[in-house]
Structures are given as structure tokens and as C-alpha cells.
Amino acid sequence: MPQRYYFYMTSFLISSDIYRNTHYGGKHPLNIPRVGATLDLIKAMSWCDEAKFITAPIAKPSLLKKFHSNDYVNVLIEADEKQEIDKNQSNKYNLGTPSNPIFKGMYKRPATSVGGSVVAAEFAFLHGRAFNLGGGLHHGLVNKANGFCYLNDLVFAIKRFRELGIRRIAYVDLDAHFCDGVASAFSEDPDVMLVSAHEANRWPFQGKLEENFPDKNLYAPISKGSTDIDLEALFEYIFYPAIENFKPEALIVQGGADMLKDDPLSRLEMTNNCLWKVLSKLALLAPKLLLTSGGGYNPWSVSRLWTGFWAILNDIELPSLYTDEGRRLIENLRWFRKDKVNPNLLSSLKDEQICYGIKQETLDLIKRMNVIHKSSIQII
Numbered sequence: 001m002p003q004r005y006y007f008y009m010t011s012f013l014i015s016s017d018i019y020r021n022t023h024y025g026g027k028h029p030l031n032i033p034r035v036g037a038t039l040d041l042i043k044a045m046s047w048c049d050e051a052k053f054i055t056a057p058i059a060k061p062s063l064l065k066k067f068h069s070n071d072y073v074n075v076l077i078e079a080d081e082k083q084e085i086d087k088n089q090s091n092k093y094n095l096g097t098p099s100n101p102i103f104k105g106m107y108k109r110p111a112t113s114v115g116g117s118v119v120a121a122e123f124a125f126l127h128g129r130a131f132n133l134g135g136g137l138h139h140g141l142v143n144k145a146n147g148f149c150y151l152n153d154l155v156f157a158i159k160r161f162r163e164l165g166i167r168r169i170a171y172v173d174l175d176a177h178f179c180d181g182v183a184s185a186f187s188e189d190p191d192v193m194l195v196s197a198h199e200a201n202r203w204p205f206q207g208k209l210e211e212n213f214p215d216k217n218l219y220a221p222i223s224k225g226s227t228d229i230d231l232e233a234l235f236e237y238i239f240y241p242a243i244e245n246f247k248p249e250a251l252i253v254q255g256g257a258d259m260l261k262d263d264p265l266s267r268l269e270m271t272n273n274c275l276w277k278v279l280s281k282l283a284l285l286a287p288k289l290l291l292t293s294g295g296g297y298n299p300w301s302v303s304r305l306w307t308g309f310w311a312i313l314n315d316i317e318l319p320s321l322y323t324d325e326g327r328r329l330i331e332n333l334r335w336f337r338k339d340k341v342n343p344n345l346l347s348s349l350k351d352e353q354i355c356y357g358i359k360q361e362t363l364d365l366i367k368r369m370n371v372i373h374k375s376s377i378q379i380i
């Protein structure tokens with residue numbers, strides 16, 4: 001693993017209180033403490049340096065219209081103002097649905113994710129590393145809302161890097177769901193490598209093996225029940241070597257937390273140790289790293305993972321135990337889905353590591369990806 005990009009970087013944390021103060025409402029999976037809980041936990045672990053914190057700005061409509069359609073942005077703003085939408089527009093723009101409900105802040109909140117990712121691109125460009133905590137809306141499409149995502153901040157991160165003169169960008173998606181919005185924008189751009197591991201046969205039912213493009217679009221649908229060893233093998237034998245060969249000038253990582261075993265919206269069984277290890281290794285593969293948050297629907301597993309991500313960007317060795325304040329905070333989180341939280345989440349920042357053997361499906365997947373992307377891969 002190359003070490004050349006490891007040193008002399010400063011990391012910046014970009015976020016906003018808008019994620020605490022706006023709510024998808026009801027029993028929507030995103031109606032849980034996530035970003036605010038992570039910010040609080042980072043502070044409670046004494047990993048928050050005020051000089052490294054940047055408040056994410058709200059992106060202006062004129063910027064949003066450089067990717068999203070004019071009429072869609074206008075309708076989104078209007079629906080937020082009026083707090084209603086008529087049936088025709090609801091059908092056309094996929095707004096006012098159970099997945100993408102009307103709520104106060106439905107425009108400003110995702111526009112803040114976009115503003116945060118644009119600023120994160122600028123800080124990563126200047127200082128090496130940036131974490132847009134509140135970004136990661138990888139399903140957002142040009143002219144409609146999709147999968148809880150009303151806009152697509154990651155597209156704007158790539159666009160901002162381009163404006164700053166960065167050409168070759170590797171985008172790595174750690175979310176349990178395939179990044180259909182990002183792929184719709186960049187799957188044919190030869191200078192954007194798209195890398196995604198996601199649960200097979202799960203919404204949005206894209207990112208299939210046959211959609212791979214040699215050494216450029218690497219989509220790995222992993223089978224339900226996959227664990228750390230499966231994901232790590234996929235990265236070791238396919239993704240790391242392919243990214244290294246691509247020689248990206250910048251790396252964007254969508255750090256969704258829904259691959260974790262405690263997440264209610266996937267059937268994957270990863271622990272946070274595995275995702276932390278992946279991020280640590282990815283950080284060595286490009287001179288600039290932009291990290292975002294993403295999916296993740298269990299307040300405890302999400303906030304622990306993203307807090308650890310911030311520690312990794314700052315080269316802080318992760319402790320097993322919380323500080324007293326961190327523990328208090330974790331114990332006080334609440335969730336409408338579960339009265340009782342898995343006690344392991346309360347006692348330690350790190351998930352319990354359980355050793356499983358690699359799945360036959362993973363070995364088969366690696367072999368098939370090896371054939372598709374043969375220029376860069378080792379054979380197991």
C-alpha cells in the first residue's frame with residue numbers, strides 16, 4: 001500500500017445544525033438523530049477542534065440548476081414554502097411520497113448537503129481532507145427526488161473538483177444501496193471511476209455485475225449476510241488495486257452506515273471495524289480525500305461509525321471505550337423503532353469482532369470481477 005499521500009494533510013469537518021432542526025417526520029427511517037448525534041459524540045470524545053469546523057452553506061438555486069432541472073428545483077422550493085404539492089407534480093417529481101415526504105426544510109436541508117460538499121471539495125483541494133457530515137445523497141436525480149434524496153451533493157462535489165482543475169476522480173460508495181444518482185451522471189465519464197459495493201437484490205436494483213465497465217465502473221453486488229471478511233476481500237483483491245491503477249487525483253468516499261449489522265434497512269453484517277479499516281486504506285490512495293456521510297438508520301451504529309471516520313481522518317487511534325460524556329450521550333439517544341438498544345453499542349465505540357469464513361458467493365463475485373477488470377487484479 002503506498003504511503004506517499006499520508007502526511008502533511010489537515011482535515012476539516014463541514015456540517016450544519018439544519019440536520020438537527022429539520023425532520024422527515026413520522027416513522028420515516030431518517031427521522032432519527034444522526035448528524036447531530038455524531039457532532040455531539042465527536043465533541044464528547046474531545047475530537048472537535050473548532051478551527052477545523054466549517055458551517056455548511058445552503059447552495060443557491062442558481063448553483064443547483066447546473067445539474068438539477070430548472071422546473072424541479074422551482075417545484076422543490078415551492079413545495080417547501082407551501083408545504084403541499086398537487087398530485088400531478090407529486091407523480092412527476094416523486095415528491096410528497098412516503099420515501100420523499102413534504103416537510104419543513106425539504107429544500108434547504110438537501111441544499112445544505114450540496115453547499116457542504118462544494119465547500120468540502122474546496123477544503124480537500126486546499127488542505128487534503130474534508131468530511132461533509134450531512135452529505136452523501138447518492139440517489140438524487142436530475143429531475144426528481146429518489147430514495148430519500150431530493151438533490152445530489154456528490155455530483156456537485158465532482159463538478160467543483162473539476163472546476164478546481166482536478167480531472168481524474170475515483171468515487172467509492174460504501175452504502176448498502178447502489179449509487180444510482182451518481183452513476184446516472186458519471187457512468188460514461190472516462191475520468192471518473194465509480195466503485196460501489198452494495199447489497200445484491202436490494203433497491204434500487206441497479207449496480208449489477210453486467211453493468212460493470214472494465215477498470216472504470218466497478219459495481220459489486222454482495223450477497224445478504226456478508227461480513228467483514230467478504231468486504232475486505234473484495235477491497236483487497238479488486239477495489240484497492242483498481243483504484244491504484246486508475247491513479248486518481250482525488251477520491252470521494254460516500255460513507256453510508258447501512259452496511260452495518262445493526263442497521264434495519266439492509267441484511268449485511270459488517271462491523272464498524274471493517275469500514276474504518278477500509279477508509280484508512282482508501283485515504284492512502286489519493287492526495288485529496290472528500291468523505292461524506294450517507295445512509296444509516298440506527299442512531300447508535302450510525303453515530304459511532306461516523307465519529308470513528310472523523311478520528312481516522314485526523315489520524316487519531318480509536319479507543320474501545322467512550323469518555324464518560326460520550327457514554328452518557330450514547331445512552332440518551334432514542335429511537336422510535338427500538339426501546340432496547342443492542343447493549344454492545346452502549347459499552348464500546350467499536351463493534352464486537354466476530355470471525356466468519358468468506359462466503360462462496362463472495363469468492364465467485366471476486367472471480368467474475370477479476371475477469372472483467374483483469375488489468376489490475378490479483379488472482380486468489
Ligand SMILES: [Zn+2]
Binds near residue numbers: 175176177258296
Ligand atoms: Zn443506503
